[in-house]
Amino acid sequence: MGYRFRDGEAFPDGVRRIAFEQIDKALDRLRPTVRNKDEAIHDARVCIKKTRALLRLVRDLLGDEIYEAENTAYRDAGRKLSAVRDSAAMIEIIDKLTERFSEQLSADAFGRLRGPLVCSKRGRQQDQKRAMAEVAKTLRVARRRVEEWPVKRNDALALSRGLRRVFKRGRTEFAAAYDQPSIENFHEWRKQVKHLLYQVRLLKPVWPKLMEGWADELKKLGGYLSDDHDLAILREKVLEQSARSSKRIELEALVALVDQRRGELQVKARGLGARIYAEKPGAFVDRAQAYWQAWRSEVEADPIAVS
Numbered sequence: 001m002g003y004r005f006r007d008g009e010a011f012p013d014g015v016r017r018i019a020f021e022q023i024d025k026a027l028d029r030l031r032p033t034v035r036n037k038d039e040a041i042h043d044a045r046v047c048i049k050k051t052r053a054l055l056r057l058v059r060d061l062l063g064d065e066i067y068e069a070e071n072t073a074y075r076d077a078g079r080k081l082s083a084v085r086d087s088a089a090m091i092e093i094i095d096k097l098t099e100r101f102s103e104q105l106s107a108d109a110f111g112r113l114r115g116p117l118v119c120s121k122r123g124r125q126q127d128q129k130r131a132m133a134e135v136a137k138t139l140r141v142a143r144r145r146v147e148e149w150p151v152k153r154n155d156a157l158a159l160s161r162g163l164r165r166v167f168k169r170g171r172t173e174f175a176a177a178y179d180q181p182s183i184e185n186f187h188e189w190r191k192q193v194k195h196l197l198y199q200v201r202l203l204k205p206v207w208p209k210l211m212e213g214w215a216d217e218l219k220k221l222g223g224y225l226s227d228d229h230d231l232a233i234l235r236e237k238v239l240e241q242s243a244r245s246s247k248r249i250e251l252e253a254l255v256a257l258v259d260q261r262r263g264e265l266q267v268k269a270r271g272l273g274a275r276i277y278a279e280k281p282g283a284f285v286d287r288a289q290a291y292w293q294a295w296r297s298e299v300e301a302d303p304i305a306v307s
Contacts, residue, residue: 053198
């Protein structure tokens, strides 16, 4: 049925359906028998992020106490999975960088870094299994709580508040990332971009082509920021190795290429971010709320034509 609200679906039913679907998908990916655990962990983390974006959208309906408890549970579950996927993420970004600078780098330019990461990845399978089992247990308990969420009405105002909160925070973090560039500031902006991406996907039915275009651009922006973050972590690892290596000049050359690529990504992210966050939060949310109300009215007037 997809990660989105549906035509003619009662709002409380839609919220719970979406939560159940994401939790069930994550549980399926966390089965101990899955072969590619790195891929499974990645997929489960995405499901958890989507659930957290849904929570943010309906925060005013849940109330602060329930929202904080649920968000903390899913956040901690995501962190457990993230901790056992770091080496796979580093291997992926090393391979992307090698491909980007293929004419300037030898095929094994990052061999000293990549080799231990591959070995580490193999050696951490038990940690992965343990984390997957623990998170699966957490999600099964969380699933039972979904029925108790106090979402009982079609509240466009509450939705608008949830969307406004995420858009405003993203706009603030965007400015902070370039006013005071740091790994932490860009990471915070990246998180808000992902929250907005998933909320836009939830709202796709209000105007499918428009919202799909927004989602595509947000996904592209999130990709720039994710690669930038991974490169920043890779840079730190290269510098650590440089401090105790006899081939310091070679490693410093690699750092220069990392910095070059990060610069390219940050330029792309700035231009795209300026367009995405061009509106003030109030204007953005007023427009989204008008789309929502028009969509709901259209469904009520002629549910067959809309479906």
